[in-house]
Amino acid sequence: MYEIVAREELAPVTKLLEIRAPAVARKAQAGQFVIVRVHEEGERIPLTIADYDRERGTITLVFQEVGKTTMHLGTKQVGECLASFTGPLGLPSEIERYGTVLCVGGGVGIAPIYPIARALREAGNTVLSIIGARSKDLLFWEEKMRAVSDELIVCTDDGSYGRKALVTIPLKEMLEGGRSIDRIWAIGPAIMMKFCALTTQPFGVPLIVSLNSIMVDGTGMCGACRVEVGGQTRFVCVDGPEFDGHQVDWDQLLARQRIYLEQEKQALELWQHGHACGH
């Protein structure tokens, strides 16, 4: 069940896994996610579908090792299996012919923005892209993004590669430069998406973001993922994950992401200790 068929290290803390899950691959679309459980005692975590191959029946995930579960997942090798793999969940991105679109991917958000950029390009849009990361060694998929973009800007926070800038800087310049852009997608850490929303707001260009709230079931039955959008409580797993970025209560999302900080630290320490002792 859910066998890992390929593995790649995109960056020291960013891994790619290709997993056999024909039923999910059959239906997967850009913008959707899966819920993964690494082992029997494991947590259910959401990861975006970074790519799919219907013929081979596989799904590609790209994730950053930030805590216990993602680190554990990062140790999994080709031939090993995951305890569970559920999807495709959430609503697909609304792909249409908008004209000129801009795709912004920050950090591990480059992975989920890729299938969206590709689908937008296939739908006949002119695709402009910005990708960015803290430093060069965290960047990945530059060539893949270039292949589906009409223009690509690459930046790093520390200037170790491409332009030295946060993604919001070229974003702002493009909008100020009077480029006519019909729709923007921005995916990355919540704080980056929040600043993309603040940057784009004055220009009145629609902004779509993919929210990464804490989830349990991913099917609408727990409410863990709820966030206010436009003054209304929405469940990210079934009403999203994509929303109008200008309507999201970002501070609420950021606060809700921190609910389990203490426990996450404890779990991580236990894992690292266990690992150091060779368990």
Added chain:
Amino acid sequence: MSETKSISQQERVKIPRQKMPTQEASVRVRNFNEVALGYPEETAMREAARCLQCKRPKCVEGCPVEVDIPAFIERLREADLPGAVQSLKKDNNLPAICGRVCPQETQCEALCVLGKKGEPVAIGRLERYVADWDLTHPSPPPELPPPSGKKVAVIGSGPAGLTCAGDLARYGHQVTIFESLHAPGGVLIYGIPEFRLPKHIVHAEVNYVRSLGVEIRLNEVIGKTYTLDELLNEQGYDAIFLGTGAGLPMFMHIPGENYNGVYSANEFLTRVNLMKAYLFPNWDTPVKVGRKVAVVGAGNVAMDASRCALRLGADEVHIVYRRSREEVPARAEEVHHAEEEGIIFDFLTNPVEIYGDEKGWVRGMRCIRMKLGEPDASGRRRPLPIENSEFDMDVDMVIMALGTRPNPLVFADSGGLERTRHGTVVADERTGRTTKDRVWAGGDIVTGAATVISAMGAGKRAAADIDRFLRGEEAPVSRAEAAIRAGAS
């Protein structure tokens, strides 16, 4: 035992209802082990001796699946446990579960003749005794008829789905259960806590259903992984039974409901029971528990959430309920156990706002006092707010246990399935037929949140009707006809 057999009716009625041994309240609030310990043999026999073996047993009328209560009790009295099991399982596939969680005081025991003057026979406890004996003395699986060649998809592995699947397999059909979670059992596994229904019992019942040849496909969400129409038209299923329950949580839509520390009961219980957060960090999923917890609502769900919070270390747990003690919908035994454990009940009280601190965490809850007015449509007296009676509760965690609705995910891209304005599926009560061809439904998805045994009853009736349909004994009803039937029932 033979002495109890030969005693007279007068002597029988003199035997008092036998108490259930339980873990001491002060001990059990620190663990997740089962609270009610089950009758020892001697106690079970004494309780069984109380039954008058009525010629026209009223108790049976109170049971939604009409368990032949006097028959199984008589076998038990004769120390014929295999016979008692057989008699029980004829009508009830999941007796070890029902014996523990049925609201007996409003069902079978409510109608027992002994209840008129004194206390009714403890039917549920006897059922549990017999079923637990069965779990430790497994019998060979029943013989199955030759395969019919028909395929049925059962959506959801709660009591409705498990019962329907088990019966269909015994009729000779090939059955696949699709379950969206990673473990089968529905509410029995994600909702009801270990201390009330040990999970090994649910696993045993699920394995029994598997032993009948039923395949359970986990992690497949119908409406997402496959749609109903795809199952019928592409995947080769001849019929579908929908048993997806009522899993969508409700909130009050009051200010402050999204602060950290406000949980739906579903999330809290799922983390604790399905994900075993009470074993964190040995299991990975965390849960937060406050110092002072308010649980809003007073159903079984609220009792379970409050008792879990206590076991996870809360100093003080309040049940906040807008009606009075008389209207409490939870099972009597759970309310009693909750009170013994020190849960505080605040009746005629309703939250109006939740306060948070600057970091986004709950720091208090404003409530208003209520009084009861005239009865509403449901026959219960309507709670009305008392003006200017607001007061603040010092709490740092709030759990909303306000009831649930069916999850609409399963209906995606599948036309023709009529639903009510409450989101439940329109289905004929006797057969489970819906307005969509070849689709049946039963359990909480039809009734809204109800009981384990009523969901099982619906699964059973639907299985019988699906079997009739698959054998070609009856043509599928048209949508219109089904709608009329459903309306008439």
